[in-house]
Amino acid sequence: MYIGIDVGTSTVKAAAFDSDGRELAVEARPVALALHGGHVEQDMEEVYAAVVGVLDALTARIAEPVELAGLTGQGDGVWLVDAAGRPVRPAASWMDGRAHELLDQWLADGTFETVFRRTGSAMFPGCPGPLLAWFDRYEPAALDAAATALYCKDMVFRRLTGAPATTDVSDASMPFLDPRTRTYDNRVVELLGLTHRRGLLAPIGDPIATAEAREGLPPGTRLANGPYDLPSCALGAGVTAPGDGLLIVGTCLASLVATTDLDLKGEPAGLYISTDRPGHWLRAMPAMVGTAALDWVLTTTGVGHEEVDALLAETPPGANGVRVLPYFAPSGERAPFVEPRLRAELTGVCLESTKADLVRATCEGIGFAARHCLQAAGLTGSLAVCGGGTRSPAWMRLLADVLGRPLRVVEGEVGARGAVLAAAERFGAALDAAAWTEPTAVVEPDAARAAYYANLYEDHLARLAQARDRTRA
Template identity: 85%
Template sequence: MYVGIDVGTSMVKAAAFDGTGRERAVAARPVGLALHGGVVEQDMEKVYAAVVAVLEELTRRVPEPVELAGLTGQGDGVWLVDGEGRPVRPAASWMDGRAHELVGRWLADGTFETVFRRTGSAMFPGCPGPLLAWLDRHEPKALDTAEAALYCKDMVFRRLTGAPATTDVSDASMPFLDPRTRTYDNRVVELLGLTHRRRLLAPVSDPVATAETRGEGLPAGTRIANGPYDLPACALGAGVTAPGDGLLIVGTCLASLVATTELDLSGEPAGLYISTDRPGHWLRAMPAMVGTAALDWVLSTTGVPHAEVDGLLADTPPGAHGVRVLPYFAPSGERAPFVEPRLRAELTGVSLESSKGDLVRATCEGIGYAARHCLDAAGLTGSLAVCGGGTRSAAWMRLLADVLGRPLRVVEGEVGARGAVLAAAERYGIPLDAKAWTEPTAVVEPDPGRAAYYAKGYREHLTRLDQARARARA
């Protein structure tokens, strides 16, 4: 049995696979977010307890010996730990918005662009640079106490194994890693005013770190590898490794990734280049802030259960009777394919005649337009795979194929966990058939007529977005 662990933003999952890549079982536990005034935090002890619980459940349900485990999880944020790997304070989530004024200041004075030109990272309020700078100003004692500012999976790896604090090149890519040398750029640390906190940046393990577990969740002595984080892990799990091929992750974060061997740090600073386990190969990433979270908010507000989404999409025509949604609901604004910390969602074209179906369809269309914008900016030229919770809606997948105007290779199941296992197997020299492990479960073709309709709608979306960005800056 091979076990993949995916420590997500709202759900912790562990999946068991056999040697052919067949998913045997999945265990999951929800984890909460504390939101107040733009601050978004997580209780690290509860996150770790959820990891242990899902692993215990999984190993009870699939009793075969665990050959190998791979770990992945949400990226960005700041997970401060002491010398024992215990939390110093709650983790600041990647969704956190408290550092938006710092990002705004760096946008205005050129620091933001300089960092992008050096590292390929377009900072946003919830990434480690701004968050550490904010904590240095407002909670310096927490930084004084901490041994390391980790990423989510690194904290879990530290606790499961007792190994020293480390991270990997994928997590370190935002915002301090030089993608050419695969080491921290100390000039960037200096530009963000964090030279005196440089010790908090965990050593980068290249290739990913390995260790044996201590007996919590998994049997003691189980081999485990740490990384990459969830976006590149999903790319591995979906078979997206050839230059030009892309992946759209329809999850809490709407992430668009395109594999590339070219490092282009020109153009509008946005997204990031994620370093992979292969030097000279990157993922051009445009991780938009809100994906399924936008639809969840609309469903909660309108009282529509998830089970009714497919029916509402089927009963509502393209264009949603004139209702339009700019789906930028995150409290920290947007980070891809542009950075606007003050951008907020907009709902237009609503009247007393608008239905719940109109609101749901307009939201799904808006998310689709945002995805197209990100994929265009990331340089998609090859095939496109899709994974994430949104793939459970067949109607939404058909809508996305139409909005994007291209076939979708739908990869279902625990794709991030699958990629974590493949990365671990590569690290340990275990020969798994990656092609067999990453076969799509379906291919969804676009309807030519609807695709043409949405091509016009996409141009209109970009115009509305330009106007909204101008208002956000006013």
């Protein structure tokens, strides 16, 4: 048995696989997000307890010995811990918006662009640079009490194993890592006013560094602290060849394209995620909101998730003129552009508009945002898709039409699967990656609908440009 652990933003999961990559069982626990005044935080003890809980439940269900385990989880944010790995304060989530004024300042004075040109990272309010600078200015006692500013999976790994506090090159990619040297860029640290806090940055561990679990898994289980959830999903979906891409239709709408070309001259947006293979990156455009936008619309209209497919069938492409710009995050948008104050817009609604129109317009808007991100990331090859959105066949057909290309649908716990594959490579275990990442379906676009959506996409871009202009006014 092989176990993958995925510490998500709202759900912690552990999945068991056999040696051929078949998913044997999954255990999941919800974890809470505390939202107040633009601050989005998580209780680290609750998150860690959920990890131990899902592992205890999973290993109790399956009697097979555990060959190895891999760990992944949400990226960005700031998870401050003391020398023993214990929380100093609640974690600031990647969804946090408290640092938007600092980011506005850096956008205006050129710091934002300078950092991108050096690291390939377009900062957003919920990434460690702005958050650490905010804490340094407004809550310095928390930084004084901390030994390390970790990322989510690193906090869990530290607690599960007792290993020294480290991170990997994928999590370190935003925003301090020089992607060429794979070390922290001290000039970037200086530009963000954090030189005196340099010691808080987690040491970047050797990609093959592993440890033995102390709880939640059988004693002595080999556990690898793998890449964070975006690159883990790319591994789990088989996206490793340059030009191939992955769309994650989850809480975050993430577009990733594998590349060996490091181009820091384009529009500052997204980031280059370093991988375990030097000279190989993922060009990432992780838009802030994916399924969370649809969740908000469903909750507001009193519609259940099980009704989505039927509602999509009730209204035609174009949603009878209803349009949604799906920028619902409190911290604005970060890909394929950065606008901390951008907000969602719903237009074209009249008394004749239906819930089905609102749902379809939201799904279409998310699709247009994905198309924008994938184009900016340089997609030229095949496209895989994973995440909670794949559970809706109607939405997958709509996405194929909006994107105008076939979708390799990879279902199940793709991030956990990728964490296992990363662990297997680090431990030298022989697993057939092609078999592990075989798509469950391929959804082809309808030519007529794809042509219709190509025109509607241009309208989406025009409306987005107007909204960005209003944001800056």
